[in-house]
Amino acid sequence: MPIDASEIEHLIRAAFPDARIVVQGDDGHHFAAEVIDESFRGMNRVQQQRAVNAAIRAKLDSGELHALALTTRAPD
Numbered sequence: 810m811p812i813d814a815s816e817i818e819h820l821i822r823a824a825f826p827d828a829r830i831v832v833q834g835d836d837g838h839h840f841a842a843e844v845i846d847e848s849f850r851g852m853n854r855v856q857q858q859r860a861v862n863a864a865i866r867a868k869l870d871s872g873e874l875h876a877l878a879l880t881t882r883a884p885d
Contacts, residue, residue, distance in 0.1 A: 811837025812873045817865065818842075824864035829884075838875040850883040857881035 814832040817840055821830050825846045834840030842861070849857045858879045868874040 812868060813837070814840060817868070817874065817877065820865050820868065821861060824860070840874070840876070841878040841880070843880040845882055845884055847883060849881055852883075854881060 814834055818830050818832045821832075821842065821844060822828065825844060825848065828844050828846035830842065830844050832840055832842045844857075844861050848860070852860070858881055861879055861881060862869065862877075865874060865877065869877075
């Protein structure tokens with residue numbers, strides 16, 4: 810079953826309610842997301858991306874979401 814960008818944003822927003830989130834992609838399986846959140850301050854990129862992946866883990870594990878390219882950072 811395909812997933813859409815708004816569902817991915819909803820999952821990420823549940824874990825990062827104050828984040829600036831942009832999700833792109835429309836083939837139902839491959840997406841890119843930019844997540845900018847204060848909670849990332851002091852984390853390296855791997856830690857930031859692991860935190861986002863934890864928010865979408867169920868969709869990744871089920872195969873509904875095949876790939877999500879992530880760009881993460883703390884706000885400037």
